[in-house]
Amino acid sequence: MQILIEKIVYPGKSLSTVGGKVVFTDEGLPGELVEIIPIKEKKNYIQAKTIKILKKSAHRVESCCPHYKACSPYQYIDYPFQVEIKKSQLQEIFRHDLKIELANIEITPSTKIWGYRNKVHLHLIREKDGLHLAYHQTGMREEFAKIKECFLISEKMNALLASLLRIIEEKKLDGIEEVAVKESVSSGEMLLILYLNPQNEIGNITSSLARLKEKFPIKGLVGLIRTKKAMKETILEGKNFIEEKAADLVFRIGPQSFFQINTDLLEEVIKDMKKIIPLGGKERIADLYCGLGTFGITLASKVQEVFGVESSPENIVFLKKNLALNRIGNFTACEGTSEEWIDWILNKKIDVLIVDPPRRGMSSAILKAILKKPVPLIIYISCNPSTLVRDLKQMFPAYSLKDIHIYDFFPHTPHLETCSILQRGRSINAGISIAPSK
Numbered sequence: 001m002q003i004l005i006e007k008i009v010y011p012g013k014s015l016s017t018v019g020g021k022v023v024f025t026d027e028g029l030p031g032e033l034v035e036i037i038p039i040k041e042k043k044n045y046i047q048a049k050t051i052k053i054l055k056k057s058a059h060r061v062e063s064c065c066p067h068y069k070a071c072s073p074y075q076y077i078d079y080p081f082q083v084e085i086k087k088s089q090l091q092e093i094f095r096h097d098l099k100i101e102l103a104n105i106e107i108t109p110s111t112k113i114w115g116y117r118n119k120v121h122l123h124l125i126r127e128k129d130g131l132h133l134a135y136h137q138t139g140m141r142e143e144f145a146k147i148k149e150c151f152l153i154s155e156k157m158n159a160l161l162a163s164l165l166r167i168i169e170e171k172k173l174d175g176i177e178e179v180a181v182k183e184s185v186s187s188g189e190m191l192l193i194l195y196l197n198p199q200n201e202i203g204n205i206t207s208s209l210a211r212l213k214e215k216f217p218i219k220g221l222v223g224l225i226r227t228k229k230a231m232k233e234t235i236l237e238g239k240n241f242i243e244e245k246a247a248d249l250v251f252r253i254g255p256q257s258f259f260q261i262n263t264d265l266l267e268e269v270i271k272d273m274k275k276i277i278p279l280g281g282k283e284r285i286a287d288l289y290c291g292l293g294t295f296g297i298t299l300a301s302k303v304q305e306v307f308g309v310e311s312s313p314e315n316i317v318f319l320k321k322n323l324a325l326n327r328i329g330n331f332t333a334c335e336g337t338s339e340e341w342i343d344w345i346l347n348k349k350i351d352v353l354i355v356d357p358p359r360r361g362m363s364s365a366i367l368k369a370i371l372k373k374p375v376p377l378i379i380y381i382s383c384n385p386s387t388l389v390r391d392l393k394q395m396f397p398a399y400s401l402k403d404i405h406i407y408d409f410f411p412h413t414p415h416l417e418t419c420s421i422l423q424r425g426r427s428i429n430a431g432i433s434i435a436p437s438k
Contacts, residue, residue: 002054005032010089010385012073012414014050025050026069029057029077064114070135070145072152072412079113083408086416090385090406097389100401107406111264116411117152118244118263121180122161124168131169133161133179152412157181160190160216164209171208175199182253185263186245189219193255194236196223206236213237222255230313231256241318246270247298252321256314258291262409269407269419270298273354273379276403276421279303283351286375288338288366293319293331295354295381300328307348309334309341338362342369354379361387367394374398378422385416392420400426 003016005028014028025048028034033055036048053060063075074082087107094100110116122133125144134144149158160181168176178195192212194205202223212218220238224231233240233255241252244263247270253259260266273295277283279302287296290308292315300306308331310316316335323331334341338357345353346369353375355362361384370378371394378399382388392401399422409417 001036001038001048003028003034003036003048005030005034008085008089010093010414010416018046021046023048026073027076028053029059029081031055032057032060064151065147065149067135067145067147068412070137071147071150073138074412074414079109079411082411083107083109086406086408086414090404090416090418093385093389098393098396102404105404105406107408108265108268110262110408110411112262113411114151115154116262116264118185118259119180119182119261120150120153120157120161121178122147123178124165124176126174131165133165153181154183156188156216157183157190160192160212160218163212163215164192167208167212171204173205173208175205180255182242182255182259184242184244184253187217187243189217189242191240191242191253191255192218192221194221194223196225198225198227202234202236210237224255246294249298249326250322251292251294251297252318252325253292254314254318257312257318258315259294260409265407265409266294269381270295272405272419274299274302276379277352277377284348285352285354286345286348286350287354287356288342288345289356289358290319290354291315291356293322293333295356296331297322297326297328300331304330305348306331307334307345307350308332309336309338309345311335311337339365342366346370346373346375350375352377352379354381356381357387359384359387361391364394367391371395371398374424376424378420380418380420380422382418382420383415385418388418388420392422395422396426399424 003018003023005014005016007015007030009015013024016023022045025036027050034050035052036050038046038048040047059078059081060076061078068075091102094102125132125134132146134146137143137145175197176194177197180193182191219242220240221236222240223234223236241254244251246266283303284305285303286307288309290296290310293308296306296308319333402421402423404418404420407417
């Protein structure tokens with residue numbers, strides 16, 4: 001079956017219309033004629049797989065990785081066009097869901113388009129022909145794409161993984177099931193994380209991997225064992241953290257703690273945030289879902305008080321270490337969920353609320369509390385435009401969208417990271433217009 005691709009829609013599907021029915025396929029640029037195989041047919045749409053490109057777009061390039069559809073399905077698109085696609089996708093989502101035209105929206109591209117990831121997590125697949133590193137196939141938890149190297153991470157991380165794989169195979173370290181590496185951009189140090197079978201022999205693993213420290217700047221080797229309640233962490237060698245610099249501050253990052261994947265672009269977000277937020281020295285800021293405290297800590301010296309809310313026990317441990325490392329004394333760490341703390345936070349007469357929720361967005365309890373007691377300014381960092389527009393729709397009775405910016409944290413992937421600035425009250429910024437309802 002041949003189709004003409006009309007556009008690429010979020011989250012990365014190529015769209016065509018055939019006989020009044022929408023067709024979604026996994027690859028194809030606007031204007032390309034492609035051959036597809038239908039995989040699943042529903043009443044209003046068809047899911048398909050592209051098997052051949054019959055007419056190529058000028059924006060098509062050769063992908064670097066044979067496994068690119070598993071980790072970075074935009075690799076076949078030249079980078080400037082990737083940026084334009086993401087911009088148009090967000091505009092379309094806002095137009096369709098909120099009847100808002102994002103007329104002058106800006107997007108900050110990544111300074112690096114290869115080797116930008118400071119973390120990688122891979123599975124170990126044992127087959128007759130040997131041991132392989134692998135990513136999950138997109139949307140398939142039981143199927144994997146084997147890889148030899150990944151161009152989204154640094155050459156040093158790739159070299160470490162290759163050496164590790166050889167040792168695991170030579171020494172028959174069958175207790176290692178998954179592996180992750182975290183790398184500090186500022187120091188070059190790495191944290192090697194092994195996901196272990198509960199029946200593993202830790203001593204044998206530690207001694208077998210000792211020579212890796214002679215070749216690579218490994219600050220620590222950590223073992224993680226899944227239990228019914230949580231991950232059990234064991235320091236096998238060295239430290240259980242690396243340190244990263246951002247905005248002239250130091251952040252200690254643990255094996256299970258969250259830190260932005262693209263360190264260089266995180267710096268850009270922090271710079272923009274400092275421009276957006278009024279920093280007169282008397283402001284009170286709350287940072288929900290604060291993780292290691294990245295945003296709150298970088299703003300703390302410019303405001304009166306910061307309240308950071310975090311539910312992950314490991315994040316809390318490293319948040320407190322980061323407060324001590326950077327000598328921050330006006331930051332209150334609130335241990336628990338944002339739902340548990342939101343009413344208490346809003347009673348503190350907050351001037352600015354920063355929210356950086358997971359992909360599922362904010363809960364109805366958080367939204368209801370904010371609408372009941374609105375703060376003057378909200379900075380909403382989102383990694384999922386679908387849940388972003390859902391939340392904005394609920395907030396618009398009390399807020400207006402002053403501005404929104406896109407950051408391309410994840411080149412060669414469909415992922416979108418946005419920063420929305422919401423102001424209390426209903427007014428329209430000159431750069432954003434409301435489309436008439438149909």
